[in-house]
Amino acid sequence: MKIQFTLIFIFLGIVLFSQEYYDDAQIRAYLNVEKKITKKFFVHIDQQYRFTNNVSEFNRGSVEIGATWKPVKFFKLQGNYTFIQNHKNSGRYATRHWYSAAAIFKGEIDRWKFIYRNLFQVRSGDVNSDEMRQFRFYDRNKFIVKYEATKRFTFYVAEELYVPLNSPQAKGIDRSRSFIGTEIVTCKDQSLELFFMYQVRLQPNEWFEQKKTYPNKLLKRDFIYGISYNISF
Numbered sequence: 220m221k222i223q224f225t226l227i228f229i230f231l232g233i234v235l236f237s238q239e240y241y242d243d244a245q246i247r248a249y250l251n252v253e254k255k256i257t258k259k260f261f262v263h264i265d266q267q268y269r270f271t272n273n274v275s276e277f278n279r280g281s282v283e284i285g286a287t288w289k290p291v292k293f294f295k296l297q298g299n300y301t302f303i304q305n306h307k308n309s310g311r312y313a314t315r316h317w318y319s320a321a322a323i324f325k326g327e328i329d330r331w332k333f334i335y336r337n338l339f340q341v342r343s344g345d346v347n348s349d350e351m352r353q354f355r356f357y358d359r360n361k362f363i364v365k366y367e368a369t370k371r372f373t374f375y376v377a378e379e380l381y382v383p384l385n386s387p388q389a390k391g392i393d394r395s396r397s398f399i400g401t402e403i404v405t406c407k408d409q410s411l412e413l414f415f416m417y418q419v420r421l422q423p424n425e426w427f428e429q430k431k432t433y434p435n436k437l438l439k440r441d442f443i444y445g446i447s448y449n450i451s452f
Contacts, residue, residue: 242440245278246270249412249447253287261287278306297321305345313345334363356384365402373402389422400445412447 246269253263264284271278285299301317321338340357344350361379368374381394400414418441 243271243442244273245441245443246274247443247445249445251447251449253449253451255452259289261289263287276306280304293325295323297323307345313348315345316343317341330367332363332365332367334361334365336361336363355386358382358384363398371404375400375402391422393422394418394420408451410449412445412449414445414447416443416445417441418443 248268249265251263251265253261255261262285264282267279267281267283268277269279270276281301281303283299283301285297287295287297289295297320299317299319299321301319303315303317304312305315307313317340319338319340321336323334323336325335326333336359338357338359338361340359342355342357344353344355359379359381361377363375363377365373365375375398377396377398377400379396379398380392381396382391383389383393386393395418397417398414400412403411403413405411420439
């Protein structure tokens with residue numbers, strides 16, 4: 220019980236401290252639904268909504284569909300397609316298509332879980348624009364450590380690193396994301412997830428989807444509060 224309260228206080232401390240020092244504060248909301256087809260094969264559909272500019276405007280909505288193959292307990296492969304509507308400075312919503320493939324490895328020691336995900340992602344430019352046929356390639360690496368405090372509460376920390384593969388400007392890691400969160404089992408096969416994410420861009424990289432809202436702030440930080448509801452059946 221003691222470690223539960225310690226982790227909760229750390230989580231709240233980071234969130235409250237971050238409110239005084241930000242370039243942008245955001246809220247992201249997710250709904251994730253996964254269906255088991257066979258013992259080793261799963262499909263999912265995920266919805267995401269983003270509120271940016273200090274949570275003053277709805278910036279993006281997306282729907283992701285994907286499939287997961289899990290041949291053994293500690294390893295799985297996943298493929299996804301994401302349809303995105305992204306708000307532009309002109310006031311219109313632009314359409315984008317993202318495609319990704321990932322390999323995910325997991326290990327367990329008592330109540331601890333260790334997860335590594337390597338994801339290759341292809342992002343198209345805005346549909347009906349000059350960038351329509353311009354594709355951006357990413358290698359995204361995510362490391363997660365989870366602790367199952369009780370049957371109901373799991374706490375975690377994570378780090379994700381973005382490496383652009385075809386940017387003419389940036390070489391190596393250009394973005395990092397740091398997470399702290401908790402997963403709460405609400406009922407059988409359902410859970411609520413609350414997290415805080417600190418995102419920072421490490422290199423000037425105008426070509427690679429820097430937000431035009433901040434033309435003079437290429438090295439930009441985001442303080443993101445997230446809520447996700449997860450259903451599997």
